Amino acid sequence: MNTPESPSARRQRSRQQLLEVIRRENGVTRADLSLITGLSRSAVAEAVQDLMNERLIAEDVLAAGGRGVGRGRPSALLVASGGDGYVVGIDFDHERVTVAVAQIDGQIRAEEHAAVNVDSEAAAALDVAAGMVHRLLGQTGMTLSEIRAVAAGVPAPLDVKSSRIHQASVLSGWVGLDPARELADRLGRPVVIGNDADLGAAGELRFGVAKGARDFIYVKASEGIGAGLVLGGAVYRGATGAAGEIGHTRLGEQGAWCRCGNRGCLETVVSSTLVRQLMREIGLPPARDEIFPLAEVARHPVTGRFIAEAGRTLGRVLADLSNCLNPALIVLGGELGTAGEALADGVRESINRYAQPTVASAVEVKLAALGLRSELLGAVGLAGQHALLEI
Ligand SMILES: [Zn+2]
Structure with a gap:
């Protein structure tokens, strides 16, 4: 006959289980921990306090307007900490x-x-x-x-x-x-x-506008267009790692040839390469090689049209993707993301027009808070997670 587990052994086991989840996840609330582990809220609260006292985890605040904010007291995100280096x-x-x-x-x-x-x-x-x-x-x-x-x-x-x-x-x-x-x-x-x-998704999730989000899409819109999909709190990579390659969504049978061998891909009509090309064609040479952020370009009467249209076209693809995935948030990053609200407005317009009403009303569209550094900070966050998993 098995001897029943003592309360202290049970507490130790809960503590270890929670620590592993917090180190693996990119910021979780106490409520998330209860859902993920099946432990009661009181058991979670007790173990979390132990782990905070030992400085193995720390509290981080949710982004303004994010999940858990606005209904009563905002719930804090728990992140792994501890260890020098x-x-x-x-x-x-x-x-x-x-x-x-x-x-x-x-x-x-x-x-x-x-x-x-x-x-x-x-x-x-x-x-x-x-x-x-x-x-x-x-x-x-x-x-x-x-x-x-x-x-x-x-x-x-x-x-x-x-x-x-x-x-x-x-x-x-x-x-x-x-x-x-x-x-x-x-x-x-x-x-x-x-x-x-x-x-990029990991960077915005840990340090940017997606703090605390469990279901969101990060779009890196630069020379090419790729999406990072966070579903149920985890990055979804697909069977072979190619999930989120939305740049090759075909918009029609005709259109320019794409580097993938198809015609009419999203990337052939929406990319920062095309912004540069248009700027050259209308004699709008950049003052320096570095043309980002694109806020000024978005205000120009000609290039501004391109940015707005790029937003609407990208939004059509994101409307279909939203119908599939029902995200709570879409984050626009990459070089085109630096164009600001002019791009985001176009995306919102198409999502409101083409996504199912219940899907469209559930999704917020925001600009990447970290600008062109989302990917770099995501790499820093990932390295930190791996360092802590080694403990
Ligand atoms: Zn393509």
């Missing part, structure tokens, strides 16, 4: 690499970016990123041994099983590469890799 986040975009050294809780200590042709020169981009890590560590007086985890985002779908890039049409120079291993070889630290839109 630092992490590195790396964001590989198509034409630039950004690296940040941060504390485990996400506070940035140093950050820099460099222009490099990421798409076709994989080895050079990886070397540049590794060099930047060494330089930032030197600037801050740290050594690699203090870095507990590294996370990097790449702008291509990653195979779920192998974490390799297998789609030749996006990052031609990276096909077959194992970016995590390549970086780990260069840095001598554990590296975890993610898709850029998934990391």
